[in-house]
Amino acid sequence: MTRLSVNVNKIAVLRNSRGADEPDICAAAAACIAAGAAGITVHPRPDQRHIRAHDVRALKASIGNRVEYNIEGNAFAAARGSYPGFLSLVAETRPTQCTLVPDNDAQITSDHGFDLRVDAPRLRPLIAELKQCGARVSLFIDADAAQIERAADAGADRVEIYTGPYAAAFARGDFRRELEQCVRAAETARAAGLGVNAGHDLSQANLDSLMAAIPFLAEVSIGHALIGEALYAGLDATVRAYLRILSRQAA
Template sequence: MNLLSHPPLPDKPFHKTALSVNINKVALLRNTRHVDMPSVTRAAELCLEAGAQGITVHPRPDERHIRADDVYEIAALMKDWPDREFNIEGNPLHNLMHFVRDLSARGLPLHQCTFVPDSEDQFTSDHGWSFPQDAERLQPLIKQAHARDVRVCLFMDPIAGAMAAAKAAGADRVELYTETYAKAWPEPEKNESLSRFAQAARAAAAINLGVNAGHDLNRNNLTEFLRTVPGVREVSIGHALIADALEMGYAAAVKDYLRCIDEAFAPVATPQ
C-alpha cells in the first residue's frame, strides 16, 4: 500500500446540509449502570430510521462514553444503511487511527474520520488544530486514512486564513467549531461571530475544501447558522439533540432538526 501517492478522495455533490447524530451521550447514560440500557446501537438505528444522514461517535481512550465494542457494532449496523455515513471523531495521536485501520481490515464501513486535537482527559472539544504547528504530524495520518478510502475532516476554529493550510495538509473537509456562535446567540454579538464563520466557509470553498460544522448547535440557532454560512455539507449534533430526544423521542427530535435544516434552505419570503 503506497501511502504517499494515494489520490484525493472525491467528495459528494452538495445539495443540502446533512445531519449526523452524535450518540456519545446515549453511551454516557448507559455507562452509569452495568447493563446495556439504553442501547447505543438501537439509538443509532432509530435516528437513521427518522432520516438522519449519518451517525457520529467520539471514542475517547478512557471509554467514558463510547466503547470499542460500540464502534464495531455501529459500523456493522451501517452496512444495512449504504446511503448513510459513519463518522468517527477523535485525536489521531491517541486511539482514532486504530479504529480506522481495524474497521478497514474487518471490511466494515467508515466514511469519514474527524481529527480533533483534544487531550486524553479533556472534558469536551474546545479548540481546533493550529497551522503550521500541527501540519507535519497530521500529514502522514491523513495519508493513512486516505489509503483506506476514508475522508478526513479537521476540527478547526473559524479562521479564514487557516483554510489553505488545512487543505495543504491533505484534509478533504474542515469541521468549524461553532461554540463561539452558540454562546453569542441570540445576542447582537452573534452577527460578528457569524461573519467569521461565513468568511472561513467562503475561503474553504474557494480551494475546494468541504465544510462541516458542529458543537452546541441546537434547534434554536441551527437555521440561522446555515442560512448565513454558505455550503455547510454536514452538521454533527449530539448533546442538544439527545437532550431533546429525552423529551421528544429520537424520531421526533431528528425530524425537528431536519426541519431546521430545511428551513435554512427554503426561499425567504420577501415583504409585499
C-alpha cells in the first residue's frame, strides 16, 4: 500500500504565531503515528518560518525508528543563524529519506521542481553525500517526463512528482490533462528504476483520482490540507480517512 507521510510544518506555524511551545510538534507527530501514518515529513527552511532545527532533532528522538522520517529542503542551503545548513542537519539526524526541493526564502511554498538540465551536475555530489548518511534521496520534480531520466542519472533513488498543478486543476473541475502528465512522469520514473512519490496540495478530495491513475506510488506526503481538515475532524480521524483512500486503491 502507498505510504502516508504527514508533513507537520503547519503545526509549527501555529506554535510560532504565539512564540511559545504549543501546540507540541512531537505530540502531533505521535498522534499521526498512532492513527497509522507510515512517516513524518518536515521541511526546515533557513529562515525558520515554521519547522526549526531543534524541531528536526526533537522529532528524530521522538520518532526513533518507528516510522520513516523524511526531511525536505534545499541541499544547497548553507548555515544561517541557528540553522546549521541542510547537509549538516541531515548528517546529524540521519533521516530515512531526504526530499530535495529547489526552494528559496521568497517562495511561500514550494511551487516548482528542479530543472535538472541545469541543476543535475551540482546535485550529483550532494546526493552521494546524503546517501553516505544512510538516507534515501528523492528529487522534487515537475510532472515532466523529460526530466525523469536526468533524476536517475543524478543518482536519486526516487522522484516526488509535484502535484500542485493537478490539485489546482482538480479544484477547477478539469484535471484530465494534468493527471495524464503525472501518469506519464510516474511511468517514466518507474521504467528508469526510480521509486515514485507524490506531494503538494493533495487532499481527501483529489487523492482518490490520483491513486486510481498511479496505484504504484510509494508515498504521498500531505501536510497543508490534512492539518486544515484536522481542525474540524481531529488528527486521528483525518489520518485514518486518508489511509482509507490509500487502502481502497491497494485492494
